[in-house]
Amino acid sequence: MSLSEPPVNADGEWEIDERALEAIALGAGVLGTGGGGSPYLGWLRVRRQLRLGRRVAVVRLDDLDPDALVIPTSGIGAPTVGIEKIERGTECLSAVEAIEDLLGRAAAAVMTDEIGGANALEPMLVACHKGIPVVDADGMGRAFPEVQMTSFFIYGLEPYPTALCDEKGNKVLFPRADSAEWLERAARAVTIQMGCHAGMAGPPMSANRAQEVAIPGTVRRAWRLGRAVLEARSGRTDPIAALLDAGPGVALFVGKIVDVDRRTTEGFAKGSVALEGLDSSAGDRCVIEFQNENLVCRVNDEVRATVPDLICVIESETGTPVSTEELRYGSRVTVVCLGAPAELKTDEALDVVGPRAFGLEADYRPL
Amino acid sequence: MSLSEPPVNADGEWEIDERALEAIALGAGVLGTGGGGSPYLGWLRVRRQLRLGRRVAVVRLDDLDPDALVIPTSGIGAPTVGIEKIERGTECLSAVEAIEDLLGRAAAAVMTDEIGGANALEPMLVACHKGIPVVDADGMGRAFPEVQMTSFFIYGLEPYPTALCDEKGNKVLFPRADSAEWLERAARAVTIQMGCHAGMAGPPMSANRAQEVAIPGTVRRAWRLGRAVLEARSGRTDPIAALLDAGPGVALFVGKIVDVDRRTTEGFAKGSVALEGLDSSAGDRCVIEFQNENLVCRVNDEVRATVPDLICVIESETGTPVSTEELRYGSRVTVVCLGAPAELKTDEALDVVGPRAFGLEADYRPL
Numbered sequence: 001m002s003l004s005e006p007p008v009n010a011d012g013e014w015e016i017d018e019r020a021l022e023a024i025a026l027g028a029g030v031l032g033t034g035g036g037g038s039p040y041l042g043w044l045r046v047r048r049q050l051r052l053g054r055r056v057a058v059v060r061l062d063d064l065d066p067d068a069l070v071i072p073t074s075g076i077g078a079p080t081v082g083i084e085k086i087e088r089g090t091e092c093l094s095a096v097e098a099i100e101d102l103l104g105r106a107a108a109a110v111m112t113d114e115i116g117g118a119n120a121l122e123p124m125l126v127a128c129h130k131g132i133p134v135v136d137a138d139g140m141g142r143a144f145p146e147v148q149m150t151s152f153f154i155y156g157l158e159p160y161p162t163a164l165c166d167e168k169g170n171k172v173l174f175p176r177a178d179s180a181e182w183l184e185r186a187a188r189a190v191t192i193q194m195g196c197h198a199g200m201a202g203p204p205m206s207a208n209r210a211q212e213v214a215i216p217g218t219v220r221r222a223w224r225l226g227r228a229v230l231e232a233r234s235g236r237t238d239p240i241a242a243l244l245d246a247g248p249g250v251a252l253f254v255g256k257i258v259d260v261d262r263r264t265t266e267g268f269a270k271g272s273v274a275l276e277g278l279d280s281s282a283g284d285r286c287v288i289e290f291q292n293e294n295l296v297c298r299v300n301d302e303v304r305a306t307v308p309d310l311i312c313v314i315e316s317e318t319g320t321p322v323s324t325e326e327l328r329y330g331s332r333v334t335v336v337c338l339g340a341p342a343e344l345k346t347d348e349a350l351d352v353v354g355p356r357a358f359g360l361e362a363d364y365r366p367l
Numbered sequence: 368m369s370l371s372e373p374p375v376n377a378d379g380e381w382e383i384d385e386r387a388l389e390a391i392a393l394g395a396g397v398l399g400t401g402g403g404g405s406p407y408l409g410w411l412r413v414r415r416q417l418r419l420g421r422r423v424a425v426v427r428l429d430d431l432d433p434d435a436l437v438i439p440t441s442g443i444g445a446p447t448v449g450i451e452k453i454e455r456g457t458e459c460l461s462a463v464e465a466i467e468d469l470l471g472r473a474a475a476a477v478m479t480d481e482i483g484g485a486n487a488l489e490p491m492l493v494a495c496h497k498g499i500p501v502v503d504a505d506g507m508g509r510a511f512p513e514v515q516m517t518s519f520f521i522y523g524l525e526p527y528p529t530a531l532c533d534e535k536g537n538k539v540l541f542p543r544a545d546s547a548e549w550l551e552r553a554a555r556a557v558t559i560q561m562g563c564h565a566g567m568a569g570p571p572m573s574a575n576r577a578q579e580v581a582i583p584g585t586v587r588r589a590w591r592l593g594r595a596v597l598e599a600r601s602g603r604t605d606p607i608a609a610l611l612d613a614g615p616g617v618a619l620f621v622g623k624i625v626d627v628d629r630r631t632t633e634g635f636a637k638g639s640v641a642l643e644g645l646d647s648s649a650g651d652r653c654v655i656e657f658q659n660e661n662l663v664c665r666v667n668d669e670v671r672a673t674v675p676d677l678i679c680v681i682e683s684e685t686g687t688p689v690s691t692e693e694l695r696y697g698s699r700v701t702v703v704c705l706g707a708p709a710e711l712k713t714d715e716a717l718d719v720v721g722p723r724a725f726g727l728e729a730d731y732r733p734l
Contacts, residue, residue, distance in 0.1 A: 098542065170549060172557075175465065175542035180558065184536060190539075191558035193549065 006223060009287075012063035013133060016056040016124070019230075020223060021046055027226030028120030029321035030243065030338075031218070032346025033310045035292035036117015036143030037079035038323060044090055049128040056124045057133040058219050059109065064207035066110035066274075070135055071096050071124055071204045072152070074119040076164070076187060078274050079292070080269060080325055081315055082118065082366065088167035091199025092122045093129050098163035098171055099202045104269045111210065112133040113150050113200075115218040116143030116293075117323075122199070123221050137214040141221075141341035142310050145268060145292040147187060148180035148198035149353050151343045152203070157215040159183045163200035166194035171184035174202075215343045240334050249338040252297055252304050252317060253286040254279045257331045262324065268292050273313070273327045275335070286335060288313065295358050306355040308340040339367045373590060374525075374539045379430035380500060383423040383491070387590060388413055388599075389649045394593030395487030396688035397610065397705075398585070400677045403484015403510030404446035404658035405690060412456055413488050416495040423491045424500040425586050426476065431574035435475035437502055438463050438571045439519070440493055441486040443554060444564035446659070446693055447636065449485065455534035458566025460496050465530035465538055466569045478502040478577065480567075482585040483510030483660075484732060487568070497595050504575075504581040508588075508708035512635060514661040515547035516720050518710045519570070522580040526550045529569035533561035541569075570733075575722070596686035606686025607701045616705040617734065619664055619671050620653040621646045621683060624698045629691065634643050637661050638693045640680070642702070653702060655680065657691045662725050664702055673722040675707035676734050706734045 006014045016024070020152060026042035028036070046056065064070070073092040075082065102105055107130070111121040115138040127134045140149030151153055159180040164172045164187055172190050175185040191198045205213065227248035232239040255275035262271035270291050277284035286299045294311035297304045305311050313322045316332045344353055345366060355362045375706035380682070395403070402451045413423065431437070440459040442449065467473055474497070477490040482505040494501045506517030514520040520526055526547040531539045531554060539557050543720055558565045572580065595613035599606040609617060622642035629638035637658050644651035653666045661678035664671045672678050680689045683701045712733060722729045 047588055168545045168549075169543055170545050170553070171541070171543040172553065173542060174538070175540060176538040178535045178537050182535075186537070186539065186557050186560040189560050190553050193553040193556050 003270060004224065006220065013057040013059055016058060018047055018050055021050065023226030023230055024120060024219065024222045025226065026229055027222030027224065028117055029310050029323070030225045031115050031222055031310065032143045032321065033080065033119035033294070033312050033322060034290050034324040035120060035145065036114060037075070037082050037207060039118050039121055041086065042121025042125065046128065047125045048242035049125065054128040056127050058136050059133040060136050061207050061211050061214065064109060064135070066206060068207040069105055069204055070111050070207055070210050071099050071107040071111050071201055072111045072113045072139065073199065073201040074113040074196060075122050076147070076200045077191050078262065079118070079194040080298070085197055087197065091165050091167060092201065093126050093199070094165035094171065095163040095199040095201035096126050096130070098165060098173060099115060099161060099204055102161055102173060102174050102175065103204060107132060107204070109133045109135045111137055111214065113139040114143050114184060115141060115222055120219070120222055120287050128292050134219065135210065136219040137210060137216045138218045139214060141215040141218050141344060142308070144353060145205065151215050151349070152213045152233040152348050153180035154352050157203055157205060157209065157213045160203055162187065162200060164190050164194065164198045166198045166202050169229070170194060215341045232319060240314060240316060240336070243336060244318055247336070247338040249336050251334050252336040252337050253284070253299055254281045255286060255333065257327060257329055257333060260327045260329065261269040262327070269324050275333065278332065285302065288335065291358060292322070292324065296355065296360055296362065297337070303362050305337040305362055305367060306360065306362055308349070308353045309359060310338040310340060310345040312336045312338065337367055373587065373589065380424040385414055385417055388417065390593030391395040391487060391586065391589045392593065392630050393596055394589030394591065395482060395484055397592045397679050397681070398482050398589055398677065399484035399510045399660070399688065399690060400679050401661040401691040402446065402512065403481060403486060404442070404449050406488050408453065408709055409485050409488025409492065411493065413491045416492065421495040422498070423494050424501040424581055425503050426644050427503050428574050428581065430579050431502070433575035435574040436472055436571055437476050437478055437574055437577050438466050438474040438568055439478045439480045439506065440490050440566065440568040441480040442489055442564060443514070443558050443567045446485070447606050447631065448563040451602060452562055452564055455663060456492060456562065458499065458534060459568060460565040460566070461491045461532035461538065462530040462568035463493050463497070463701055465532060465540060466528060466571055469528055469542065470538060470571060474499055474571070476500045476502045478504055478581065480506040480575060481510050482508060484591055487586070487589055488732050501586065502577065504577060504583045505585045506581060508582040508585050508711060509675070510660050511720060514551040518582050518716070519580045520547035521547060521716050521719050524570055524572060524576065524580045527570055529554065529567060531557050531561065531565045531567050533565045537561060582708045599686060607681060607683060607703070610681065610703060614645045614703070614705040616703050619704050620644065620651070620666055620702040621648045622653055622700065624694060624696055624700060627694045627696065629694070636691050640699065655702065658725060659691065661691070663722065663727055663729060664704070670729050672704040672734060673724060673727065673729055673731055675711035675716070675720045675731070677705040677707060679705065704734055
């Protein structure tokens with residue numbers, strides 16, 4: 001029986017070892033809900049740093065001084081490009097340092113904007129290099145495709161300053177932006193000129209402000225999900241059951257992929273996947289629509305779950321999350337739904353990340 | 368008989384009065400060679416500042432301390448948009464101040480990147496507000512469509528830092544850019560998100576460095592051209608003859624516009640204008656191809672002039688320059704060619720601003 005809380009030292013620091021890192025990477029893939037990019041390369045990079053003797057400590061926001069400077073950092077771009085155009089590994093570090101230079105002040109901690117997918121690992125790499133901790137919080141509690149879809153902006157953080165850096169040394173600062181939507185448009189336009197993948201940092205905030213605008217405990221959530229699957233694998237028990245228990249979550253459908261309709265359009269991977277039922281779902285049909293992330297799950301044409309709840313396609317046998325770019329005919333998968341964090345379920349949040357914000361004709365009904 | 372040099376005070380400063388301003392605005396239109404945007408609104412804005420008692424002084428680079436900080440500033444965007452989306456008038460000022468903030472140092476003078484068209488006036492507006500002089504030099508000696516086409520970059524100035532500001536308060540800094548071409552692409556992408564028009568400033572340079580990379584005397588050239596036309600108008604003499612004398616330049620063709628083929632594509636106004644000969648050109652046909660600016664002039668299918676020489680379409684009766692967006696059937700115009708500054712005729716310059724750089728199958732032959 002495993003503990004549901006990770007071990008912390010007297011300062012409240014949770015030191016990440018290789019085993020915890022593997023669990024976080026796997027759990028981040030689940031929280032990616034089909035998008036967010038693969039955590040695989042980031043996992044290898046951070047593991048290499050650990051093996052070189054560097055350290056990643058995760059702290060809670062309460063363990064920081066209220067005035068401590070927290071700088072969020074994440075990769076921005078098309079996940080499909082990230083697979084072929086391998087990061088140099090210093091993009092986010094350069095972006096964080098650009099913000100530090102602008103403020104004339106060093107960061108006390110870094111944080112991811114997006115715990116789902118590759119961005120769970122990005123701040124850890126920065127933390128290794130700078131010797132500062134990673135905050136156990138993020139701005140999405142999952143993955144979303146656009147910058148304005150973070151709780152930071154939904155709950156009123158000013159959308160500046162931010163920085164973008166690429167692997168060639170190009171650096172762009174946004175010291176002032178009229179709105180988070182404008183920042184998304186301008187940062188996306190610059191990212192395209194950076195080769196569709198860049199490191200982003202900012203807006204900086206105090207630990208105190210982060211308490212108001214960030215979603216806490218999401219690194220631990222990734223760890224719990226990943227660890228449940230890893231333990232089930234080594235104990236030869238059912239990884240899906242372990243995942244549902246750790247989520248907590250429900251299985252919406254068990255089946256086999258029979259059709260994938262996916263196109264890259266307007267900078268997104270858009271489309272749908274169709275599944276034919278097996279076992280408990282035999283005779284039923286499930287269709288999931290996605291825009292990078294899975295947006296809505298219908299079983300026999302009836303809506304079973306929508307954003308912001310987490311619709312995750314998981315390999316039934318191994319518990320491995322399947323991203324939208326990995327969906328392929330014949331895979332046996334379980335569609336798992338995990339509840340969204342409370343911060344994404346308020347009226348102001350649903351305006352930005354609810355089903356209608358993605359053009360769906362459906363109201364959000366919590367899991 | 369007018370003087371060919373403007374009056375300067377003991378400090379070498381040439382104080383711009385309303386009459387000189389009008390001449391500079393008209394001459395800048397000629398130097399726009401069809402592009403660069405209309406100087407009209409900028410002229411009205413600076414004139415208003417003069418009437419409010421503010422001052423514009425033009426100085427030569429030699430009159431500045433060699434270490435004096437010179438910040439180039441200009442508008443960037445589509446001239447066709449600038450006509451309908453009126454500037455707030457503080458865009459370039461904000462961009463210059465963003466560079467000052469970044470350097471922690473105040474500008475000693477401003478300079479335009481592009482003497483041809485609207486950008487001749489932009490630094491004057493900044494100068495009024497900041498109480499600093501405008502340098503009698505620029506980076507093009509005319510107008511060109513892209514950022515990398517300045518003598519600054521052709522002669523090795525590092526393409527950073529630069530700043531972009533819009534009328535809504537959005538601000539973007541480029542503290543480091545891999546190349547001037549990348550800066551052009553990224554700045555253009557941001558400008559589009561700023562509504563296709565923005566104020567740009569940078570890269571900053573010392574007066575000493577400006578001596579190496581800028582084209583001197585271009586504000587005086589605009590003034591001489593404009594003054595020649597204004598004096599011809601008031602003396603009821605031939606404005607074209609006056610312009611050719613002041614240029615100096617040659618008349619390539621006298622005629623009437625019989626066809627205009629103009630489309631807005633890839634962010635440029637591309638196309639051609641055809642003229643039927645009158646007077647000394649009777650029986651001949653002239654075709655000018657343009658990409659914002661006039662690129663090549665053919666008479667009876669024979670190349671008569673190409674970039675970087677200045678191909679200017681001028682109203683025969685009034686001496687008013689006609690921009691590519693103002694070309695219309697029936698206008699009686701004279702095609703005037705003025706020689707390009709020596710700095711644009713070197714091999715390294717022709718690689719960037721010669722006919723082949725614009726996709727023309729022709730070698731440059733100086734006027």
